[in-house]
Amino acid sequence: xxxxTVAELMRAHxxxxxxxxxxxxxxxxxxxxxxxxxxxxxxxxxxGVSAPTVVRLTAKLxxxxxxxxxxxLRAELSARAAAPADLYPATADPGSPSAALQRCEQHIxxxxxxxxxxxxxxxxxxxxAMLAESPGPILVTGGSISxxxxxxxxxxxxxxxxxxxxxxxxxxxxxxxxLDVSDKHTVIAFDYRRYERDTIRFGSDAAARGAQLIVFTxxxxxxxxxxxxxxxTSSIDxxxxxxxxxxxxxxxxxxxxxxxxxxxxARRRRLTQLDQLGRDTAG
Numbered sequence: 001x002x003x004x005t006v007a008e009l010m011r012a013h014x015x016x017x018x019x020x021x022x023x024x025x026x027x028x029x030x031x032x033x034x035x036x037x038x039x040x041x042x043x044x045x046x047x048g049v050s051a052p053t054v055v056r057l058t059a060k061l062x063x064x065x066x067x068x069x070x071x072x073l074r075a076e077l078s079a080r081a082a083a084p085a086d087l088y089p090a091t092a093d094p095g096s097p098s099a100a101l102q103r104c105e106q107h108i109x110x111x112x113x114x115x116x117x118x119x120x121x122x123x124x125x126x127x128x129a130m131l132a133e134s135p136g137p138i139l140v141t142g143g144s145i146s147x148x149x150x151x152x153x154x155x156x157x158x159x160x161x162x163x164x165x166x167x168x169x170x171x172x173x174x175x176x177x178x179l180d181v182s183d184k185h186t187v188i189a190f191d192y193r194r195y196e197r198d199t200i201r202f203g204s205d206a207a208a209r210g211a212q213l214i215v216f217t218x219x220x221x222x223x224x225x226x227x228x229x230x231x232x233t234s235s236i237d238x239x240x241x242x243x244x245x246x247x248x249x250x251x252x253x254x255x256x257x258x259x260x261x262x263x264x265x266a267r268r269r270r271l272t273q274l275d276q277l278g279r280d281t282a283g
Contacts (some may be wrong), residue, residue, distance in 0.1 A: 005021040005076055008062045013140030020049045021057045030226045033073040040066050046054050080193050080220045106156045108246050115234040115247035126230040127214055128209045132262035136184035139177055141167040143199045145243050146190035154254050174202045191222040192236050200224045
């Protein structure tokens with residue numbers, strides 16, 4: 001049985017799903033993972049499809065039955081709530097630094113490959129189009145763990161296009177930013193477990209004001225995913241107790257490459273103008 005989350009499995013099978021099965025997928029993602037903990041009949045009613053359609057989708061995802069799918073969702077709920085202390089290694093033997101490097105090489109390297117290989121092409125294409133072609137302003141924000149990701153993306157995007165602004169993850173800067181948000185804006189929010197109420201509220205408020213919302217999250221999905229125009233997921237499970245953000249950085253780099261390849265002459269002109277303005281460089 002696959003170790004992927006139910007959300008990952010649905011997104012991986014998206015192209016194989018019938019219209020009715022896609023309705024179930026949409027219903028599940030709109031209230032993930034709680035919607036899947038209903039009975040077959042309850043989920044069918046929520047999605048507006050027949051009970052046999054729910055059963056067929058469950059089998060298509062590789063589960064032996066609805067109870068098997070629900071067991072996976074309950075395990076995901078437990079994983080979402082896990083604190084760093086819960087993930088701390090039980091062993092008292094620290095091992096050698098070289099052994100830790102080897103574990104990280106294997107685990108993190110595999111996680112990066114899985115993130116890039118398993119990326120949802122539809123959502124990635126949509127993100128690239130939104131960030132490369134949208135003429136409106138772009139706001140980028142993150143949480144206590146993911147602020148570094150948000151700063152990195154916003155800094156790189158500013159080199160490639162105008163109108164990009166990083167929003168500090170505090171109430172004041174976010175409230176001020178929301179004052180001007182409209183349907184001309186694109187908002188990018190990073191939110192990884194354990195999910196942060198303030199980030200979810202900011203993203204939800206921006207979407208309510210008409211902004212297009214891009215959400216970067218882990219494979220268990222922030223509640224903000226239900227508001228997203230496009231979703232970019234990557235695992236944050238690492239060999240240690242702390243979140244591993246390397247796969248998320250890899251996803252950002254891949255998207256930046258794709259954005260840079262859209263209208264490369266315009267990107268090159270912008271970088272040339274930046275150099276002419278006398279920006280300090282290390283070389």
